[in-house]
Amino acid sequence: MRAVRFHGRGGQGAKTASRILGSAAFIEGFVAQDSPIYGAERRGAPVAAFTRIAKEPIRERGLIARPDLVMIADASLIHDPAARVLDGIDERTAVFVNSPLTAEQFQAQASLPGRLTTLDLTNIALQQFGKGGAISALLGAVAGRLVGLRQESIREAIARELSDLGLPASVIEGNQAVALQCYEAVRTVSVVAGTPQPIASAKLQVPTYEPPTRGTARISAAANSILRETGGWRTFRPVLVPDKCNGCWLCFAYCPDGVISMTKDDRPVVDFAHCKGCQICVHECPTEALVAEREKEGGVVWTAR
């Protein structure tokens, strides 16, 4: 069996990529299983998806604790402990990162365990599809290449999954073409099946009763959302063009996360530790004084506390 774990952000297409991989394997005659897991359904929040491919019926379920291949759609997730990207990765694990850096550059910067390969899928999607494009087909095709599936099955799987999402034929064909370019372009690393590990019995603990102040699902710490930094969710950041700003405060009023504050001179200041990059401020600005700029690798130093 090959176990592939996808990490992405809500809206990026990690779930669809896992389905494209599952369908492609199924089309080739393998037994496949794919499933996503996510919390609150929010654009930008960490999402994981799992695809298992085997020749025999698959009896595992749910999350993959020891993946053979990890597909990382957004490098900023690596340092987010809530995303658990590094769980179960060791030197035998194949790891793909959607990044403009080469595997060597990335390795030097991030010191990931595992055998690394990279490709800048976001840039390819931007060049080929423009800003509204998703990388799901590209990510699925790269995963398919790494586990050794054929181009034809991936082409067909993309058609099935994207038509299931209601996309028109022209968009699907475009995705198939670009996805297969990525299939060719990615530098391969071998994906090997993990060997069974010795399993220790779980050490059970019976919690004791605690008074309802602690034993009830309640939050009494006020304003603790500041501890959860969400700046890493951005693909684009709002950037101010000061000459164009008329000081109307509309960006301040529309920001759904309250991360824009105003100076005495009526100019917005963005708290980039918490800005999720939704770009509502960019859309609402009547003078186009806020523009969206793509986040660059290493451009944002961000660590979840």
Next chain:
Amino acid sequence: MNQTDQMMMTGNLAAAWGARLADVDYVPAFPITPQTEIVEALAKWCESGAMAARFVTLDSEHSMMTAAGAAAATGARVFTATSSQGLLYAFEVLYSVSGWRVPLVLVNVSRALAAPITLEPDHNDVLAARDSGFLQIHAETCQEVLDSILMAYRIAEDERVMLPVIVNLDGFYLSFTREPVIMPDPDQVKRFLPPFRPAHLGFKASTPHALGVAVLSGTPYSYFRHQMHLAAMNALDVHREAAEAFEQLFGRRYDVVEAYRLDDAEDVLVMTNTFASKGKVAVDVARAEGRRVGLLRLRMIRPWPAEAIRHALQGRRAVAVLDQNLSPGQGGILFQEIAACLYHEALRPRALCSFIGGLGGKNLSEGELRTIFEQTAEAGVQGKGIGPVLLYTEAEHREMVQLQDIAADVRTS
């Protein structure tokens, strides 16, 4: 007993008096037969100023339970009541408010569930809520209804518990039945029931807090659900302490189970609620004929008083469980729980018998009770349990056939 301390009152009025004496702050209400008299009485007292509570009519039981839970979360002492379909309509909210750990008291007046629709009682309504996190106390008499509400607040509001409680009484057989009830002295009640000052609840702008939060993963969910289990289990000890304090102040004693003539009993009948009175009469009749039988009445259903049940039933020849409920495709609900808690008992009874009776308020006759004792004794001799046996007679079935013919327009003449 000094008759001047007593009043003739229905079970419903006793329930309303329980809420009044407990000095509740808030009563969200929605009427449903046979519970309506409770909220009518409370509405009247709130209107007249006899009670200092805020009475609010809601647009459904779902809203009513939500309002009850939300008010209790602000630190108010809350009482409400419902019945049957109303309890089911509130069902989603039962699980929510128990998770908030709000110690409100809900009176359920048992009424069999539709379909077919009926008004008279059985216990499929209240037992459907047995996994909700509410504690459950089931009453036999109007006095016990009133007293149990006072005990329910004391147990619910204990820091070791902090769970809501359902006090159950049977529709018609208790809700509309008047009998003498001793009215507890309000000052004594204040001593028994100190003011409600929960540490984890309250509504202050200076100390905001969130209840009912999402956890979105299994680990905290497991922890909090297990805390509710521990809290419910703690209620066994807290109930005993409350029973002792209640006895000291009021002279009446209620335990989690009630043993009736069990001392030398070979065979034991297990029952709940109002029909247990009839069961006790049947025990007396059988005893007079020389049969060594007794009765165990389950008063507390959640937490399940397994230890008390084992203690009462171990070493008996045979045990009959009379379920006034039916789980289609399984049988009697309480029978399953009794069987489970006796399994590890070395001296478990030789035979466990399951009887289903009183469905939809059908009368439990002396003849049926005699049949139970006879069949149970025989099962004990044989060493093999029986059931589920439906208590339903040949004469009743003849009436049933006539009704079917009328319903199908078959002219029998």
